[in-house]
Amino acid sequence: MADQLARHDSVFAKIDSLCSTVQHHSESFEAIRKSNSESFDLLRTSMASQQAVMAEMMVKLQQLDKPSTPSPQPHPLPLPTSPPLPMFQSHLPFTPPSLHPPGSISPPRLPRIEVPLFTGEHALSWLFQINHYFHFHQIPDDHRIAMAAFYMTGQALQWFQWLYSTSQLSHWDDFVRKLELRFGPSSFVNNDAALFKLRQMSTVTDYLNEFECLSTRVTGLNEEKLLNCFLSGLRDDIQRELYILKPGNLHDAMGMARLVEDKCNAGRSLQPRLTWPKPPPQLSPAPINRTAPLPIKRLSPVEMAAWREKGLCFNCDSKFTPCHKCKPAQFLCLLVDQEDGNPPDGEPPSELEHQLVEGCAGETWEHASPSISFHALMGHVVPSTLKLVESINGQEVLILVDGGSTNNFIQNRLASQLKLVVQPSAHTRVSVGNGDALTCGGECSVVPLKVGDAIFMVNLILLPIYGADLVLGVEWLLQLGLVLFDYENLWMEFNFQGSHVRLQGLTQPQSQLVRPASLPKTDSDGAQFFQLSVESIEPANPDHVPSIGSEAPVVFLNGFNSLLINFSEIFKTPTGLPPPRAQDHCITLTPGAPPVNVKPYRYPYFQKSEIEKLVGEMLSDGIIRPSTSPFSSHVLLVKKKDSTWRFCVDYRALNAVTIKDRFPIPTVEELLDEVAGSQIFSKLDLRAGYHQVRIHPNDVEKTAFRTHEGHYEFLVMPFGLTNAPSTFQSLMNNTFSQDWTSHLTHLTEVFGRLRDHRLFTKLSKCEFGCTSIGYLGHIISGEGVAVDPEKIQAIREWPLPVLVKALRGFLGLCGYYRRFVDRYAALAAPLTELLRKNAFVWTPATTQAFQTFKEANDANTNSTIA
Incomplete structure (x- = not known):
């Protein structure tokens, strides 16, 4: 009975548990049903809202079919819409918010926008x-x-x-x-510097394109600084006009620059081309402006050997070089540069200039470019010249009648003696055919000149002439009309103002050689005696002959000769030690470094005598002295360009324990930027430059070296020390100028500094007054920077590399001129890939790339960067 009751209790307990579970599930289902009901209610609300929006859109579409002109109204904010539920958000299509409110008219449909395909460029x-x-x-x-x-x-x-x-x-x-x-563009390119250095090289439009391209890559510049950069890069004539107009902003300046350029171009097109009047017909049987034919120069074999030994040209007697060209024998005239003779760009010719061009030769002769023949300038008598003795204001003067000179000229000294009124002349400079120039001292107008029985009123230009007081040229001959010349007997005839005039020229006296025994007899005849002495002159020392630019004018040459005389001591060979300076070279070793003592190694036997000779010279000059220093380095000789030897010491072990001096040494780009825009250059070469810097007394023992004869130490800075370039750089100066006058001033300042610091130069290696000069493997001139042809020749003749080292040397030489080669990186890429580890495999493709790269470098030989 008890067991049955227990089983019944267990069954009832399970039934109670099942009932509670069913009740719990029922409550959960009820909660889910309520949640779904609420979700469906929200969904119905959202769909109703969407239907309302669609209805409004349909109304708008129907209104668009009817013509209407809606009144302008403010743009209201878009109407809010109910957001979709999170659980359905991923399934609803994306609908952008409406940009146009109900009641407004939609704008016209925009055209389809296409983006260009990107290929890797721009x-x-x-x-x-x-x-x-x-x-x-x-x-x-x-x-x-x-x-x-x-x-x-x-x-x-x-x-x-x-x-x-x-x-x-x-x-x-x-x-x-x-x-x-x-x-994108390489970050190595300095866009700021490129923008600041940008200059107009062609039209304003091209300059604008380059300026806009660079300015978009530069940040941090306000409009005022951009305006200043834009104005400073314009052409000079356009720049002056814009400075006067004072544009308020950059856009105004760009527009004004184009207008000024159009004005200048229109002015040039309207300016007529000046045509000089034809020369008058010949008025005499013989031409008056023809010089004697140049004699043929003949040299004997002995003279040819002497000329060859001196290194002179057989034709012009000047220094002969492999690229020597004889100067043209321009003995005819001196051309005068007429300053301000042409109207400025953009201005039409004045009425006076039209009258000068259209007038006759006699009326416009004084405005033509005057010239004087070489024979008249030097006072030489040739078949086309005639010497007379006439008078001005009662004073006799020696006159040279020359058909090769255009105007009349008078000596400055004679004009001062005659107290003539000198007025400023429009012809201020006279250019000589070989590039020299003479300066006119002014002009004397309407000067009475008595020639024979006739009196002429002539205009005279002051010029430093020799051999005659006065030169009468074509300007005077045109007044005579028909002239009859007899060059053999030296006389001329013409009619002037109804009178016949005949002028007899002076004949050259004939000198005769006499013996001493006949001197008493000739003395009684009242003859004049001259003694001729012949003295052998040794050729000039090449070390004392400077190299001067062929285009240097006479004014610069005269001033430069005075500089050489005034500063002759800086061109002497230095004797003794240089003075102590603040830049004395110091050698600071790392803490705890022991004295450097390198074991000597062998050198060629034929260098022993040269080492003995150089050591003896340095001992006599006081450059070195015997040493007992614990330091010791080895000696080696390096051959110079002139086949002499440079004494060097192997200081690599000493340099390894020396603290490096971080004195800034300018890069090649910085040095080239400094000379940008200069027109005239000079280059000074210090004689044994390192030896003009002393070693600090505390560091002399560290420079000790050993030879087969003994142990020595330097008192001046030798070659090979790690910090020697930094010390030497602090003493250097560069000399470059814009014009000849300022260049003389700069040379005077540099020479003065050299004299003050007792620095000596080697005159034979110096170059002065050059319009182009070789500098760091480049040719620098007023036009910009070009590649040295010798370096391009080395690239052109470079053999096919068989080792990585040879290829690296070739790319290093080419990379020095990379900015002259378009697409350098792309052309060098196949060769650069071979420099990687275990990647040097030479194939026909690399041979083709090597030849293409050489041709690209060779094609840029004549390119110039301004």
């Missing part, structure tokens, strides 16, 4: 376009990378595929940064 422009495209269409950042792939092709698409396959695509900003690094 990366910054493409990024600018596609960023604007994404911004306009409101493309989210996480979709932009995927969409950008559809606008890539070629090399750019291949790069994108590589990023995709290596999982390097994270977000849009990182993608833009990587694209700029891969395809």
Whole structure:
């Protein structure tokens, strides 16, 4: 009985548990039903709202079919819409908010916008376009990378595929940064410096394009600084006009620059070309402006050997070089540069200039460019000249009648003696045919000149002439009309103002050689005696002959000769030690470094005598002294360009324990930038420059070296020390100028500094007054910087590399001139790949790349960077 009761209790307990479970599930189902009911209610509300919006849109579409002119109204905010439920958000289509409120008219449909395909070129422009495209269409950042792939092709698409396959695509900003690094301009290019150095080289439009391209890459410049950069790079004539107009902003300046350029071009097109009047017909049987034919120069074999030994040209007697060209024998005239003779660009010719061109030869002769023949300038008598003795204001003067001179000239000294009124002349400079120039001292107008029985009123130009007091040229001969010359008997005839005039020229006296025994007899005849002495002159020391530019004018040469005389001590060979200076060379060793003592090694036997000779010379000059220092380095000789030997010491072990001096040494680019815009250059070469700097007394023992004869130490700075270039750089100066006058001033200042610090130069290696000069493997001139042809010749003749070292040397030489070669990186890429480890495999493809690279360098031999 008890067991049955226990079983019944167990059954009832299970039934109670099942009932409670059913009740719990029923309550859960009820909660779910209520939640679903609420969700369906929200869904119905949202759909009703959507239906209302669709109804409004249908009303708007119906209104668009009817013509109407709605009144303007403010743009209201878009109407809020009920957001979709989170559980259905991923299934509802994306609906952008309405940009136009109900009742307003939709704008016209925009044209389809296309983004150009990106091939790898013009990366910054493409990024600018596609960023604007994404911004306009409101493309989210996480979709932009995927969409950008559809606008890539070629090399750019291949790069994108590589990023995709290596999982390097994270977000849009990182993608833009990587694209700029891969395809954008190199960060090595200094855009700020390029913008500041930009100059107008062609039209204003081209200059604007370059300026805008660079200014977009430069940040941090306000409009005022950009305006100043723009104005400073314009052509000088346009720049002056804009400075006067004072543009208020950059856009006004760009517009004004184009207008000024159009004005200048229009002025040049309207300016007529000046045509000089034809020369008058010949008035005499013999031409009056023809010089005697140049004699043929004949040299005997002995003279030819002497000329060859001196290194002179057989034809012109000047120094002969491999590229020597004889100066043209221009003995006819001196051409005068007429300053301010042409109207400025953009201005039409004045009425006076029209009258000068249209007038007759006699009326416009005084305005033509005057010239004087070489024979008249030097006072030589040739068949086309005639010497007379006539008078001005009662004073006799020696006159040279010369048909090769255009105007009349008078000596400065004679004009002062005659107290003639000197007026400023329009012809201030006279250019000689070989590039020299003479300065006119003024002009004397309407001077009475008595020639024979006739009196002429002549205009005279003051000029430093020799051999005659006065030169009468074609300007005077034109007044005579028909003239009859007899060059053999030296007389001339003409009619002037109804009178016949005959002028007899002076004959050259004939000198005769006499013996001493006949001197008493000739003395009684009243003859004049002259003694002729012949003295052998040794050729000039090449070390004392400077190299002067062939285009240097006479004014510069005269001033430079005075400089050489006044500063002759700086061109002497230095004797003794240089004075102590603040730049004495110091050798600071690392803490705890022991004395450097290098074991000597062998050198060629034929160098022993040369080492003994050089050591003896340095001992006598006081450059070195015997040493007992614990330091010791080895000696070696290096051959110079002139086949002499340079004494050097192997200081590599000493340099390894020397603390480096960080004194700034300018780079090649900085040095070339400093001389940009200069027209005249001079180059000074210090005689044994390092030996003109003393070693600090505390560091003399560290320079000790050993030879086969003994142990010595330097008192001056030797070659090979690690900090020697830094010490020497602190003493250097560069000399370059814009004009000849300022160049003389600069040379005077530099020579004065050299004399003050007792620095000596080697005159034979100096170059003065050159319009182009070799500098650090470049040719610098007023036009800009060009490549040294000798370096290009080395590139052209470089053999095919068989080792990595040879290829690295070739690329190093070419890289020095990389800015002269277009697309340098792309052309050098196949060769640069071979420099990697275990990658040097020479194939026909690399041979073709090597030849193409050489041709690209050779093609840029004559290119110039301004």
